[in-house]
Amino acid sequence: MSEEKWRRVDGRAWNELRPIKIESGVLPNADGSAYIEMGRNKIIVAVYGPREMHPKHLAKPDMAVLRCRYHMSPFSTHPRRSPGPSRRDTEIGMVMRYALEPAIFLERFPRASIDVYAEVLQADGGTRCASITAAAVALVDAGIPMRDLVAACAAGKIEGHIILDLNDHEDKYGEADVPVAYMPRLNKVTLLQMDGVLSPDELRRCIELAIEGCQHIYELQREALKRKYEEVVEEVKEGE
Amino acid sequence: MSRLSIIPKLKRRKILDAIASGRRMDGRGPEEYREISVRRGVVEKAEGSAEARIGDTWVVAGVKIEIGEPFEDTPDEGILVCSADFAPVASPTFEPGPPDEASIELARVVDRGIRSSDALGLKDLCLIPGRKVYVIYIDLCILNHAGNLLDAASLAAVAALMGAKKPIYEVRDGEVYPTGEVEPLKLRRLPIAVSMAKIGDVIVLDPTFDEEEVMDTRITVTVDEEGNVCAVQKSGPQGLSVEEIWKAIEIAVNKAPMLREKLEAAL
Amino acid sequence: MSAYFENRAIVVPGDILYEGRIRAGNNTYRMGGRVYATHVGLVEYGRGVVSVIALEAGYMPMVGDIVIGYVVDIDVGQWIVDINAPMNAILKVPDAMEVPFTPELVMTEFLDIGDTIVAKVVDLDRRRTPILSILGGELGKVDEGLIVEMTPSKVPRLIGKKGSMVSMILKETGCRLVIGENGRILIQCADREDEELIVSIIRKIEREAHTTGLTNRVHEYIMRMRGVKNE
Numbered sequence: 001m002s003e004e005k006w007r008r009v010d011g012r013a014w015n016e017l018r019p020i021k022i023e024s025g026v027l028p029n030a031d032g033s034a035y036i037e038m039g040r041n042k043i044i045v046a047v048y049g050p051r052e053m054h055p056k057h058l059a060k061p062d063m064a065v066l067r068c069r070y071h072m073s074p075f076s077t078h079p080r081r082s083p084g085p086s087r088r089d090t091e092i093g094m095v096m097r098y099a100l101e102p103a104i105f106l107e108r109f110p111r112a113s114i115d116v117y118a119e120v121l122q123a124d125g126g127t128r129c130a131s132i133t134a135a136a137v138a139l140v141d142a143g144i145p146m147r148d149l150v151a152a153c154a155a156g157k158i159e160g161h162i163i164l165d166l167n168d169h170e171d172k173y174g175e176a177d178v179p180v181a182y183m184p185r186l187n188k189v190t191l192l193q194m195d196g197v198l199s200p201d202e203l204r205r206c207i208e209l210a211i212e213g214c215q216h217i218y219e220l221q222r223e224a225l226k227r228k229y230e231e232v233v234e235e236v237k238e239g240e
Numbered sequence: 241m242s243r244l245s246i247i248p249k250l251k252r253r254k255i256l257d258a259i260a261s262g263r264r265m266d267g268r269g270p271e272e273y274r275e276i277s278v279r280r281g282v283v284e285k286a287e288g289s290a291e292a293r294i295g296d297t298w299v300v301a302g303v304k305i306e307i308g309e310p311f312e313d314t315p316d317e318g319i320l321v322c323s324a325d326f327a328p329v330a331s332p333t334f335e336p337g338p339p340d341e342a343s344i345e346l347a348r349v350v351d352r353g354i355r356s357s358d359a360l361g362l363k364d365l366c367l368i369p370g371r372k373v374y375v376i377y378i379d380l381c382i383l384n385h386a387g388n389l390l391d392a393a394s395l396a397a398v399a400a401l402m403g404a405k406k407p408i409y410e411v412r413d414g415e416v417y418p419t420g421e422v423e424p425l426k427l428r429r430l431p432i433a434v435s436m437a438k439i440g441d442v443i444v445l446d447p448t449f450d451e452e453e454v455m456d457t458r459i460t461v462t463v464d465e466e467g468n469v470c471a472v473q474k475s476g477p478q479g480l481s482v483e484e485i486w487k488a489i490e491i492a493v494n495k496a497p498m499l500r501e502k503l504e505a506a507l
Numbered sequence: 508m509s510a511y512f513e514n515r516a517i518v519v520p521g522d523i524l525y526e527g528r529i530r531a532g533n534n535t536y537r538m539g540g541r542v543y544a545t546h547v548g549l550v551e552y553g554r555g556v557v558s559v560i561a562l563e564a565g566y567m568p569m570v571g572d573i574v575i576g577y578v579v580d581i582d583v584g585q586w587i588v589d590i591n592a593p594m595n596a597i598l599k600v601p602d603a604m605e606v607p608f609t610p611e612l613v614m615t616e617f618l619d620i621g622d623t624i625v626a627k628v629v630d631l632d633r634r635r636t637p638i639l640s641i642l643g644g645e646l647g648k649v650d651e652g653l654i655v656e657m658t659p660s661k662v663p664r665l666i667g668k669k670g671s672m673v674s675m676i677l678k679e680t681g682c683r684l685v686i687g688e689n690g691r692i693l694i695q696c697a698d699r700e701d702e703e704l705i706v707s708i709i710r711k712i713e714r715e716a717h718t719t720g721l722t723n724r725v726h727e728y729i730m731r732m733r734g735v736k737n738e
Contacts, residue, residue, distance in 0.1 A: 027384050028296040046329035050593035069336050074379040075286040075302020112593035117329045122283045143563035145545040148521035185521040225519045225547050236718045248577045249621040
């Protein structure tokens with residue numbers, strides 16, 4: 001079977017991302033926010049801060065503390081999941097923090113906290129990557145100084161084929177899943193996990209493919225961040 | 241929105257003066273709602289879902305339907321479980337952690353409106369008495385808290401139930417087997433929660449976050465389509481006179497049809 | 508040695524603004540031979556400097572800033588004040604009243620939790636905690652008016668070039684404004700309609716901060732709203 005003819009369970013080509021929609025500034029209360037749909041994933045991310053750290057003893061004297069909380073709504077999966085935090089949620093919160101931290105000028109806000117909250121409304125594989133992508137947009141929307149954006153997506157392997165951006169089915173029944181987060185301008189990988197079995201060469205190809213995906217997602221993040229302002233410019237022009 | 245846990249006195253006085261003048265901070269009269277919108281089917285993977293927005297308040301409800309064992313005291317009735325999460329995305333004052341009393345109260349008042357009006361007809365949700373019944377989970381996720389979460393949560397919950405589809409099971413030899421088919425969950429009633437705050441001597445409908453910060457007390461009256469009251473919750477430190485309670489019930493009965501129209505028009 | 512964008516184009520963090528020798532101005536950083544943006548905003552290529560006018564940015568206290576704060580706590584000899592910054596500010600008794608602190612002093616009689624103040628940032632201590640003063644001129648406790656919050660990085664647009672925007676607004680409305688650099692604006696008007704007009708003007712400026720011809724449009728807006736009112 002040639003790579004061209006082979007089609008995935010949802011009809012995508014091996015190197016094709018799912019449809020992605022990103023919107024910034026969706027939550028009035030948050031300092032910054034973003035909503036992402038990546039395939040059937042639906043995630044909302046809020047950023048609060050930099051603000052006074054509570055409890056105070058967790059504060060660092062020379063920099064802000066980034067705290068990430070990842071949470072899945074009970075109705076986001078089938079079957080229903082328990083509303084309390086799982087071990088998986090805790091780990092994803094941590095890897096989100098590591099993925100985002102290098103992009104933020106944390107040293108400018110000693111003793112403060114920056115809180116990133118991701119709420120998964122619907123999960124369909126790749127929620128950690130979609131959460132990181134949305135979180136980067138929300139951080140910019142919050143006015144937090146950043147070195148770069150962080151874009152994230154996974155690559156993996158199913159039925160012997162290397163593929164980009166696994167959906168839930170491919171994640172469950174595939175041979176491997178490699179989520180990657182990437183700072184496109186600074187050319188740094190900030191999240192790398194792997195689950196499954198791959199040869200070193202296949203792993204290399206997955207990482208390269210995921211980075212290509214991140215580069216595409218990065219363009220969508222930039223568009224999302226600018227859209228809010230460009231719409232107002234258009235509106236003002238029309239009014240004149 | 242301010243990140244403060246206290247409301248500045250200057251702001252408090254502004255809010256009180258505005259209410260006393262008959263024109264609230266956002267320009268509304270005492271018995272006016274903010275703009276309301278309800279949309280169904282926002283989470284396709286759930287058996288039912290909806291979002292409700294009242295002004296900047298934004299709540300998503302998801303319905304999941306499973307099979308479980310009935311409670312011993314109601315062996316021939318389905319089970320309704322309603323819970324709420326005040327997600328920290330929704331407000332600078334919300335912290336991650338187990339549900340606090342406010343989120344439990346919210347879920348329980350929404351639950352009572354649906355249960356007391358027997359909106360679901362729990363007796364119709366029994367497959368094998370004493371052994372297998374449908375369990376209907378309603379989960380409420382608060383995305384933005386700008387006051388009056390209760391009415392928004394109640395709208396979202398009922399809208400999610402209206403569009404929900406339950407899997408059909410075949411009962412054979414004392415066991416249940418999924419058929420792979422689904423059918424709409426029948427709703428017999430559309431209970432509507434109407435919340436009011438007592439601020440000074442005035443009863444105001446649909447309080448904002450700031451108004452809730454200065455209110456003396458709150459009262460929620462849930463009404464069915466025949467104008468019967470199917471849940472009441474008085475919540476907050478100060479008391480209400482009997483006249484104020486009559487007035488609140490009257491306002492709720494008058495306002496509920498408008499909210500029900502929003503529900504019925506929701507796609 | 509080249510610019511990567513047109514002047515006043517919208518940029519996002521990580522965008523390369525310039526390659527070559529140039530000073531990295533506000534909301535930018537230099538790495539290697541390049542200058543990058545740190546905020547979403549409008550890029551400005553000036554003489555020998557490139558900077559970004561941030562469209563989203565929080566408030567970072569600087570000495571000399573006028574800020575509007577809320578008293579959130581009281582410590583021995585000092586009030587803790589929220590000034591919409593990453594850290595709370597401190598107002599010490601000698602910077603609030605011209606008497607020294609004594610244990611007999613009942614601080615709440617002078618300023619209590621929940622009070623609103625107009626203050627000046629007079630110092631940043633070793634831990635970069637902002638130190639406030641309310642001694643002098645227009646500073647002190649606020650007893651009247653409405654506070655509105657706006658994105659702190661857009662406050663210069665409300666002020667306008669050499670104060671052109673704010674003076675036009677004051678002239679047309681007759682209200683009094685105290686503009687806190689921390690994004691809090693105190694509005695004092697004779698009646699509620701004017702107060703609400705000012706709020707809507709601030710919302711308009713905030714929304715359209717990145718467009719040109721804003722002062723004229725705000726002026727037209729005031730005229731139009733006044734017309735509606737007089738009809």
